[in-house]
Amino acid sequence: GAGVSQSPSNKVTEKGKDVELRCDPISGHTALYWYRQSLGQGLEFLIYFQGNSAPDKSGLPSDRFSAERTGGSVSTLTIQRTQQEDSAVYLCASSLAATDTQYFGPGTRLTVL
Amino acid sequence: DAKTTQPPSMDCAEGRAANLPCNHSTISGNEYVYWYRQIHSQGPQYIIHGLKNNETNEMASLIITEDRKSSTLILPHATLRDTAVYYCIVRVRNSGYSTLTFGKGTMLLVSP
Numbered sequence: 627g628a629g630v631s632q633s634p635s636n637k638v639t640e641k642g643k644d645v646e647l648r649c650d651p652i653s654g655h656t657a658l659y660w661y662r663q664s665l666g667q668g669l670e671f672l673i674y675f676q677g678n679s680a681p682d683k684s685g686l687p688s689d690r691f692s693a694e695r696t697g698g699s700v701s702t703l704t705i706q707r708t709q710q711e712d713s714a715v716y717l718c719a720s721s722l723a724a725t726d727t728q729y730f731g732p733g734t735r736l737t738v739l
Numbered sequence: 740d741a742k743t744t745q746p747p748s749m750d751c752a753e754g755r756a757a758n759l760p761c762n763h764s765t766i767s768g769n770e771y772v773y774w775y776r777q778i779h780s781q782g783p784q785y786i787i788h789g790l791k792n793n794e795t796n797e798m799a800s801l802i803i804t805e806d807r808k809s810s811t812l813i814l815p816h817a818t819l820r821d822t823a824v825y826y827c828i829v830r831v832r833n834s835g836y837s838t839l840t841f842g843k844g845t846m847l848l849v850s851p
Contacts, residue, residue: 630782657836669783671838682836717782724836727773730782 628652630731632718638737639708647703647734651720658701659721659728660685660693662714669717675701676724708738743827748846751821757814759845761827764808771832772803774812775841776823783826783841786812817849 631650639645651658660672671685675695686692690708695701705712715735719728744762751757763772774786787794787801789810794801800813814821826844830837 632782659838661839668841668843669839671840674836674838676836682838685838719783719839725832727785727788728839729785730775733782735780 630718630720630729632716632731632734634734635732636735636737638739640739641710642707644704644706645708645736647705647716647736649701649703649718649720649731651699651701651718652722652729653699655720655722655729656698657721657724657726657728658695659719660701660703661717661719663717663733664714672703672716705736708736710738712736713738743829743842745825745827745842745845747843748848751814751817751847751849753819753849753851754816757812757817757821757847757849759812759814759825759827759847760809761812762809763827763829766807766829767831769831770829772801772807772810773828773830773839774799774801775826775828775839776821777826777844778820778823784823786825817847819849819851821847822849823847 633648658675661669673693674682677698678695690706693703715733717733719730721728773788775783777783789801803810824844826841
């Protein structure tokens, strides 16, 4: 079946602009995670959704970052007033339930000039 | 979650078996061993996981020692497309969600 999809695959933006990143999880997966990966670095957790609610937002680096999930499916990660340090690959993962295996999407490479 | 130790890099000839070791000596009884890989510029790909018994799927085999302090991921017939960074992690599965933390992993280079 279809895996996790993310769009856009690449996004180049200017410092100070807002960006929206989209994640379509595997159908039926109730848990959704956002991570980011900077060049040569490991995974950095951002936020976890169970259904439409986000019980853990502890990884969001600042109040410029927000995320929502609607209909228990698609999620959008929004970064306001982007900074150069926001440049990274943003990865979305989903799992059938919270305890299950996480499957990742291809990521969105964000470059802030 | 328990930490893992992996060699930074390994080489393998195409068509041969690739055996990737992982040490997780502080693993606790309810932690599973998971393997993911990341091919350059792609998202992490789930490979296999296990608790105590050896596991096999279409991608690989996972051999876990009896004391569970180490494991080996086996790619039986490595191809050039298996060149990637391989991550071994341990995580709890039965106490709610847990986020994934990848270490530096093992860079596997498969050569012709």
